[in-house]
Amino acid sequence: MTKPILEIKNATTVVNKGTSSETQILKALNLTINEGDFITIVGANGAGKSTLFNIIGGNLSLDSGQILLHGQDISKESEESRTRFLSRVFQDPKLGTAPRMTVAENLLLAKKRGDSHGLRSRKLKQQLPELTEFAGKMKNGLEKRMNTATGNLSGGQRQSLSFLMATLKKPDILLLDEHTAALDPKTSRQLLITTDERIREDHLTALMITHHLEDALTYGNRLIVLTDGKIVADLTGNDKAALTLEKLYSYFEE
Numbered sequence: 001m002t003k004p005i006l007e008i009k010n011a012t013t014v015v016n017k018g019t020s021s022e023t024q025i026l027k028a029l030n031l032t033i034n035e036g037d038f039i040t041i042v043g044a045n046g047a048g049k050s051t052l053f054n055i056i057g058g059n060l061s062l063d064s065g066q067i068l069l070h071g072q073d074i075s076k077e078s079e080e081s082r083t084r085f086l087s088r089v090f091q092d093p094k095l096g097t098a099p100r101m102t103v104a105e106n107l108l109l110a111k112k113r114g115d116s117h118g119l120r121s122r123k124l125k126q127q128l129p130e131l132t133e134f135a136g137k138m139k140n141g142l143e144k145r146m147n148t149a150t151g152n153l154s155g156g157q158r159q160s161l162s163f164l165m166a167t168l169k170k171p172d173i174l175l176l177d178e179h180t181a182a183l184d185p186k187t188s189r190q191l192l193i194t195t196d197e198r199i200r201e202d203h204l205t206a207l208m209i210t211h212h213l214e215d216a217l218t219y220g221n222r223l224i225v226l227t228d229g230k231i232v233a234d235l236t237g238n239d240k241a242a243l244t245l246e247k248l249y250s251y252f253e254e
């Protein structure tokens with residue numbers, strides 16, 4: 001039996017209110033995210049994909065509609081408060097990590113998020129073996145760079161660190177906002193494969209925006225097409241399995 005984690009009901013967002021450029025971005029959008037869903041999201045530029053993430057994250061407020069977390073209305077909750085159930089990885093590898101801190105320090109920071117105790121070197125020493133093992137899960141040599149300042153990592157390693165930091169505390173919802181788009185094809189593929197592994201093994205619930213239609217078809221149990229602020233396709237199971245690249249591409253031509 002699938003259990004809803006997050007329900008978005010009739011979500012409407014309007015920007016530049018009261019000006020000549022007033023625009024409705026999301027148009028009475030409805031989406032129920034179930035526990036364990038790995039949803040890939042595609043749509044043309046400007047369709048509202050990042051805006052959907054922004055209303056979930058609380059970076060943008062709703063003009064009408066509701067967002068329910070485990071049945072509780074969180075529509076008015078601040079961005080900060082929503083970090084208790086939500087993590088987001090952005091396209092830019094520079095976002096999400098502190099450049100002057102080492103890989104180990106960044107991971108400890110992510111582990112201590114929400115804790116009142118600060119970073120202490122004794123704690124770092126104690127926890128280094130566990131953090132190193134964790135870094136090893138990314139399978140790209142990150143575990144050998146625990147004492148390297150994050151700003152000196154390659155883009156791929158830095159982005160894999162952002163991913164690890166976002167998932168260390170197993171958020172209820174993980175938002176991946178084109179998180180492999182800035183990486184070269186080989187590194188991007190590797191991070192996607194590891195992303196998929198981590199989502200499955202840690203039983204995470206995740207939404208991933210991508211412009212690569214093949215990736216949208218390959219990964220996840222569910223695929224959503226967003227067009228002009230509305231969900232025009234929401235496919236799971238056999239329907240997703242039967243979807244072809246050609247059919248998916250046709251949504252962009254309508």
Ligand SMILES: Nc1ncnc2c1ncn2[C@@H]1O[C@H](COP(=O)(O)OP(=O)(O)OP(=O)(O)O)[C@@H](O)[C@H]1O
Nearest residue numbers: 015016025043044045046047048049050051052060
């Ligand atoms: N805060 C804002 N103020 C004004 N316009 C905005 C704001 N946020 C988004 N928009 C506009 O809303 C539309 C949808 O933007 P959004 O970033 O959600 O699209 P997207 O589907 O993520 O596009 P892309 O694939 O290009 O990243 C765009 O036309 C964008 O310019």
